[in-house]
Structure formats: structure tokens, C-alpha cells
Amino acid sequence: MKLPIYLDHHATTPVDRRVLERMLPYFTEDFGNAASRSHSLGWRAEEAVEWARSQVADLIGASPKEIIFTSGATEANNLALLGAAEMYREKGDHIITQVTEHKAVLDTAKRLQQLGYRLTFLPVDPHGRVDPDDLRKALDRRTLLVSIMFANNEVGTLQPIADLARTAREQGALFHSDAAQAPALVPIDVEAMGIDLLSLSAHKAYGPKGIGALYVRRKNPRVRLAPQMFGGGHERGMRSGTLPVPGLVGFGTACEIAAAERDTDARRLHDLARRLHDGIRDRLDEVYLNGHPTERLPNNLNLSFAYVEGEALMMGMTDIAVSSGSACSSASLEPSYVLKALGVGDDLAHTSIRFGLGRSTTREEIDYAAGRVTEIVLRLRELSPLYEMAKQGMDLKKISWKSG
Amino acid sequence: MVYSEQVLDHYNNPRNVGSLDKNDPQVGTGLVGAPECGDVMRLQIRIGASGAIKEACFKTFGCGSAIASSSLATDWIKGKTVDEALKIRNSDIVRELNLPPVKIHCSVLAEDAIRAAINDYLEKSRKAHS
Numbered sequence: 001m002k003l004p005i006y007l008d009h010h011a012t013t014p015v016d017r018r019v020l021e022r023m024l025p026y027f028t029e030d031f032g033n034a035a036s037r038s039h040s041l042g043w044r045a046e047e048a049v050e051w052a053r054s055q056v057a058d059l060i061g062a063s064p065k066e067i068i069f070t071s072g073a074t075e076a077n078n079l080a081l082l083g084a085a086e087m088y089r090e091k092g093d094h095i096i097t098q099v100t101e102h103k104a105v106l107d108t109a110k111r112l113q114q115l116g117y118r119l120t121f122l123p124v125d126p127h128g129r130v131d132p133d134d135l136r137k138a139l140d141r142r143t144l145l146v147s148i149m150f151a152n153n154e155v156g157t158l159q160p161i162a163d164l165a166r167t168a169r170e171q172g173a174l175f176h177s178d179a180a181q182a183p184a185l186v187p188i189d190v191e192a193m194g195i196d197l198l199s200l201s202a203h204k205a206y207g208p209k210g211i212g213a214l215y216v217r218r219k220n221p222r223v224r225l226a227p228q229m230f231g232g233g234h235e236r237g238m239r240s241g242t243l244p245v246p247g248l249v250g251f252g253t254a255c256e257i258a259a260a261e262r263d264t265d266a267r268r269l270h271d272l273a274r275r276l277h278d279g280i281r282d283r284l285d286e287v288y289l290n291g292h293p294t295e296r297l298p299n300n301l302n303l304s305f306a307y308v309e310g311e312a313l314m315m316g317m318t319d320i321a322v323s324s325g326s327a328c329s330s331a332s333l334e335p336s337y338v339l340k341a342l343g344v345g346d347d348l349a350h351t352s353i354r355f356g357l358g359r360s361t362t363r364e365e366i367d368y369a370a371g372r373v374t375e376i377v378l379r380l381r382e383l384s385p386l387y388e389m390a391k392q393g394m395d396l397k398k399i400s401w402k403s404g
Numbered sequence: 405m406v407y408s409e410q411v412l413d414h415y416n417n418p419r420n421v422g423s424l425d426k427n428d429p430q431v432g433t434g435l436v437g438a439p440e441c442g443d444v445m446r447l448q449i450r451i452g453a454s455g456a457i458k459e460a461c462f463k464t465f466g467c468g469s470a471i472a473s474s475s476l477a478t479d480w481i482k483g484k485t486v487d488e489a490l491k492i493r494n495s496d497i498v499r500e501l502n503l504p505p506v507k508i509h510c511s512v513l514a515e516d517a518i519r520a521a522i523n524d525y526l527e528k529s530r531k532a533h534s
Binding site for chain 2: 307308309311312315316326335345346347350382383384385386387388396401402
């Protein structure tokens with residue numbers, strides 16, 4: 001077993017060897033510019049790009065012409081929100097999103113607010129789901145876009161996308177979804193689900209960093225976006241810039257593999273995540289699951305270990321790479337806004353750890369991780385005045401804390 | 405976060421972890437911070453017949469730097485008189501542990517914990533003598 005054990009696959013994934021091998025020739029041999037129409041190097045590059053485009057499209061039930069390549073999901077989210085807002089300014093001025101979105105959506109939405117658009121940020125239930133009824137009530141005739149993520153990057157909650165998309169469309173609003181976390185793990189079908197715009201990221205699905213895509217529906221309805229990047233008119237004029245051919249070949253290969261292996265992978269990871277959860281809760285009391293009990297990414301396990309601060313926990317297990325919702329681990333000194341939105345108190349938010357399993361995760365690694373986590377939590381609880389007070393029957397909520 | 409050797413040492417081998425009977429008249433207890441803020445320190449002292457701090461112990465809920473700050477504080481105040489202990493400043497802790505700017509609040513909390521424990525003891529003895 002190689003240490004550290006990587007359990008942070010929501011942050012990024014390693015490039016699959018099969019992906020890397022397909023990419024390599026496009027750096028040095030087939031290095032042409034896909035926009036060069038005058039020679040075979042350009043044609044070969046274009047052919048590779050179009051192959052990649054069709055792999056991405058196939059994975060989400062789209063047609064290749066509906067895929068706009070970008071530098072990642074952040075750019076795709078920016079293009080979707082800014083591009084739609086600008087294009088449909090005549091039609092409306094209202095945009096709806098929700099509170100646990102990634103910052104790439106939230107901060108773009110706030111930018112639009114500064115530009116004079118009306119923004120609604122829908123709440124989520126304690127499991128992190130948006131209620132389609134809340135969306136229905138928030139929609140009005142001037143709503144041009146609804147943006148709700150497919151799966152949350154911290155707690156793994158899956159949104160009821162088909163219901164939400166249908167609700168948005170009934171009111172004539174476009175529906176966008178940030179699916180950065182999803183495609184290697186859960187099925188996505190833009191047709192069946194009624195999605196108009198969908199953001200994707202290669203590096204969350206065993207492809208290279210710096211590559212992503214925005215799906216833009218071509219019919220029923222035909223969605224148009226005002227470009228946010230200008231130049232050579234690449235990507236149907238929606239996103240100029242020379243295409244990064246090796247990266248796109250990698251993205252295409254990653255999607256091809258995901259299409260073939262997703263369901264098997266998802267089942268295996270779901271079982272391993274449960275094994276990790278069981279291994280921990282069998283040996284520790286007061287461990288709380290954050291997010292939805294069943295409607296969640298199969299590789300995600302987000303737990304709060306009451307009375308033990310998250311960063312201290314991570315410090316004790318340097319052989320396991322995870323992340324924490326604790327304030328101490330972020331630059332802002334605020335605990336996770338996602339956990340807060342779910343109604344998880346700041347006290348428990350500080351004790352949270354996110355485990356993100358991946359394609360290379362083994363049972364041996366999971367058993368090791370469960371053991372290590374248990375050991376460190378027990379050690380830190382020995383050190384925790386809160387654990388001692390709680391065990392003596394004191395109600396910690398009733399103490400008037402003198403914060404430092 | 406990259407931790408200094410000193411922080412790692414205190415985190416891995418915390419000094420003086422434990423509890424004293426908070427009802428003992430010779431014991432002072434300081435409980436500072438809040439669970440919502442991610443830091444709670446409990447620092448306790450026992451004053452000997454000579455008036456010096458005979459025993460000091462702590463328990464801390466918080467990050468590694470908070471644990472290290474309180475561990476170091478207990479080490480430093482042991483054997484000192486109350487007046488000497490009150491002279492310890494958070495900046496001394498920052499220097500000794502090589503804390504980065506984002507962790508300075510941990511040292512502030514440790515200084516607060518020392519003060520709170522001493523005040524608790526002084527309060528108790530004042531009441532006992534009145």
C-alpha cells in the first residue's frame with residue numbers, strides 16, 4: 001500500500017494511465033493546430049478534437065455540436081451564466097440559483113447582481129436538496145436562467161435535477177447545471193433530464209487539469225450565449241482560443257472510459273464508502289453523516305466527529321489525504337458555507353472531514369483509513385474538554401462561552 | 405498548512421494533559437473560546453502552599469496550533485508564581501512555536517486561558533477569606 005492514501009477525489013483525480021498514453025502523441029508528433037485547414041497536421045488535430053467532442057457528447061446524451069470546450073468547469077459556469085444573462089437581457093433580468101453552489105457559480109451570480117440582475121438564492125433542506133416547490137415559487141416571467149448543481153462537491157448531495165429542470169422550463173427559463181463532480185460516477189442524460197446548459201470538468205474524471213466543456217442545447221430550445229472570450233471565433237464563436245488538443249484527447253478518453261466503467265466503478269465505490277462509514281461508526285460514538293443518506297455521490301463520505309476539530313484530525317493522519325470543512329483549514333477562518341446552509345451548526349462544521357474515494361481506492365486502503373481515523377479521533381477526544389464535559393452530562397449548548 | 409517542528413512536537417507529545425477538581429479551593433480553572441469558533445481551551449492550575457503554581461494541566465478542542473499553544477502554556481507556568489505567570493504574553497508563545505499569522509489567535513486564547521485560570525483561583529481565595 002502506497003502512502004499517503006489519496007481520499008480527496010472531489011478536489012481532483014489522477015490522470016488515468018490510459019488517458020495519458022492517448023494524449024502523448026499530440027504533444028510532439030500530432031501537434032498541429034486544429035484550426036489549420038491547409039495541411040494534414042491541422043486535419044489530424046481537428047479529427048482528434050472532433051473525436052473527443054463526440055466522446056464527451058455521448059457520455060451525457062448530447063450531440064457533438066452541442067459541446068463547447070473550455071478551460072474547465074469554472075469557465076463553463078462563467079460562460080453559461082454571463083453568456084445567457086447577456087444574450088437574454090431583453091427577455092428577463094432574473095436568475096435563480098441556490099446556496100450550496102460552487103463559488104464559480106455563486107461569485108458569477110453575485111457579479112450579475114452588481115450588473116443589475118435580480119438574483120434569488122434558494123435554500124436547501126438539511127440533506128442539501130433544493131425543493132422544486134421552492135423553485136416554482138421563485139420563478140417569474142422575467143426569470144431567464146436557473147442554475148442548480150448536479151452534485152455537491154463537499155457533501156455529495158445529488159439534486160433532483162429532472163424535477164428542477166422541468167419546473168424551470170414550465171416557466172420558460174433555461175436550466176443550467178454544474179456537473180463538475182458527476183460524470184464519472186452518475187448517469188447524466190441532458191435530453192431525458194431536460195438540461196439546457198451543463199458544465200463539465202476533465203480533471204474530476206481522471207482527465208487532465210485545465211480542460212472542461214459546456215454543453216449548450218441546439219434545439220428545443222436553441223440556446224444562444226454571448227461569448228465572454230473573443231478572438232478567432234473557435235467553438236461556434238462562443239469561446240475563442242486555440243484548442244488544447246492533447247488535453248481534449250485526454251478529456252475524450254476519460255469520457256470514453258467513464259461511459260464503459262462508470263456503473264461498475266460507482267457500485268464498487270459505494271460499497272467501499274459504506275465500509276469506511278461502518279468501520280468508523282462501529283468504533284466511535286457521535287459521528288454524524290453530512291448530506292443525504294442515499295441521494296449522494298457514491299464516492300463521498302462527509303462526517304462530523306463531534307468534539308474533535310477537523311484540522312487537528314488531519315494533522316494526525318498525514319498518511320491520508322482528505323479535506324475538512326473546518327475554518328482552521330481555510331484562509332477565510334469561516335467554517336464551510338455548505339455545511340452551514342444544511343443547518344449543521346458551526347460547532348459540528350468545525351469537526352467535519354470529507355472523504356472522496358476514487359478509481360484507485362482499494363479495500364485495504366479503506367480499512368487502513370478507518371483504523372487511522374478512529375485512532376486519532378480517540379486520541380484527540382482524550383484531549384478535548386468538550387468530550388469530557390459532554391460525557392459528564394453537561395449540555396454544551398447551555399454554557400455561555402467566552403469566545404477569544 | 406505546514407507546521408513548525410515545535411507545533412508538531414507539542415501536538416504529538418502534548419504536555420500536562422488532564423483535569424483537576426475544579427471545586428478544590430487551591431485549583432483555578434480557565435475555560436475560554438467557543439465550540440462555534442472551533443477553539444475551546446481549558447487550562448487548570450493548582451497553587452501550592454508557597455503560592456507558586458504547583459500543577460498545571462489542559463484540555464483543548466482546536467487545531468494543532470491551539471493544542472500546542474495550551475500545552476506550551478502549561479509547561480511554562482508550572483513552578484512560576486501567579487505574578488510571573490501573568491507576565492507571559494501571547495507573543496512569547498508565537499515566537500516559541502513559530503506560529504504563522506493565521507494562527508496568532510491560538511496564542512491569544514492560551515494567554516486568555518492562563519489569565520482566566522488565575523482569576524478563577526484568586527476569586528475563590530478572596531471569597532474564602534471574606
